[in-house]
Amino acid sequence: MWNRSFAPTQKGVGRRGIMQTAALGASLAALGGIRRAAAEEASHPRFRFVFVNHVTTNPFFTATQYGIRDAAALVGADTQWTGSQNSIAAEMIGAINAAIAAKASAIAVSLVDPHAFNDPVERALAAGIPVFAYNADVPPGSGNKRLAYIGQDLFKAGQLMGQRILELVPGGRVALMIATPGQLNIQPRIDGARDVLDKSGRSYQIDIVATGATVNEELSKVKAYYLGHQDVKGLFSVDGGTTQSVAETMEQYGLAAKGVHGGGFDLLPRTLSLIQGGHLDFTIDQQPYLQGxxxxxxxxxYLMSGGLVGPADINTGLKFVTRANVAPYLATKSRFEGSSSEAQFIPRSGPIQS
Structure with a gap:
């Protein structure tokens, strides 16, 4: 409610008071219009959006879920987070089928398999339910009819990582590490990195190393690789868990001091701390909050406009996090990076850098 102490009195109001009164009246009229518009907006059905994920309990997607909740609160929608904990396509398809049966307003799916989701996506569309891909997308020509993809351009991200590798490692043995080869949320990155290295004309010996789906497995695989290949010049990963394992291996064996370089993806707290400590050269922030x-x-x-607005692919981009700019990530706990559940305004200071 408006605080009555701000309302001017009529006695001796003068020209300034009249203007203030007029301004207040205009403001109240505008506010009434906003409230009427909000009431009209609220008259639409309460939409229910279902997000089908491949690793529902992975901490990477904490920020994604906060992004989903914040946007849903703005538009007055309900959401559901479901899928598989272990990237099992059959479980994800079951979740899509359940969403179709429950008449979801729209479905979002991480398309981690090039063909497995083609049929359930078509069935959803036939039932009048729009389907969007997020975080992972199918390659062109796969036959999937999802309406749009929201997430990082994964192949381009891999290429940019490859460019950074060129800057750090002039040649020699380089390991490109991946948790689960073939999965579309990470395989395009390793393909992009290798594309750059292969086309560079330099003498690289590239080892592709599969590390596994759990952090403990990833760490043991990274350590085992290094101990068996101590001539390696660079250790680089395309997923968050393996990136943390690379950083921990670099720290344990003092590899940065030996001239070995390392980098990867995502913002696990341990990874960020080890970048600050000088053990890892970089990690890539793929903006998980925006993906939700x-x-x-x-x-x-799309629903409000009857399909007239969108759909459109959105590249959520990337940011290289290095020792030079890691401090704010460690100093600030925020839902935008998944490190806090609190909704807060975070003022920034200093010049804006691209």
Whole structure:
């Protein structure tokens, strides 16, 4: 409610008071219009958006879920987070089927397999339920009819990592490490990195190393690889768990001091700490919050407009996090990076860097 102490009295109001009164009246009229618009907006059905994920309990997607909740709160929608804990396509398909049966307003799916989701996506579309891909997408020509993809351009991200490797390692043995080869949320990155290295004209010996789906397995595989290949010049990963394992291996064996370089993806706290400590050269922030937030907004606008607005692919981009700019990530706990559940305004200081 408006605080009555701000309302001017009529006695001796003068020209300034009249202007203040007029301004207040205009503001109240505008506010009434906003409230009427909000009431009209609220008259649409309460949408229910279902997100089908491949690793529902992975901490990477904490920020994604906060993005989903924040956007849903803005548009007045309900959401469901479901899928598989271990990237099992059959479980994800079961979740899509359940969403179709429950008449979800829209479905978002991490398309981690090039063909497994083609049929359930078509069945959802036939039932009048729009389907969007987020975080992982199928390659062109796969036959999947999802409406749009919201997430990082994974192959391009891998290419940019490859460019950074060129800057750090002039040649020699380089390990490109991946938790689960073939999965579409990470395989395009390793393909992009290798594309750059192969086309560089330099003398690289590239080892592709599969590390596994759990952190303990990843760490043991990274350590075992290093101990068996101590001539390696660079250890680079395309997934968050393996990136942390690379950083911990670099720290344990003092590899940075030996001239070995390392880097990878995602913002696990241990990874960030080891970058600050000088043990890892970089990690890549793929903006997981936006992958949830933008997807909800696309779903809402598509439904509200009867399909006239969108759908459109959205590249959520990337940011290289290095020792030079890691401090704010460690100093600030925020839901935007998944390190806090608190909704807060985070003022920034200093010049804006691209």
């Amino acid at each position: 937030y933008y997807t909800v907004m696309e779903m809402h606008n």
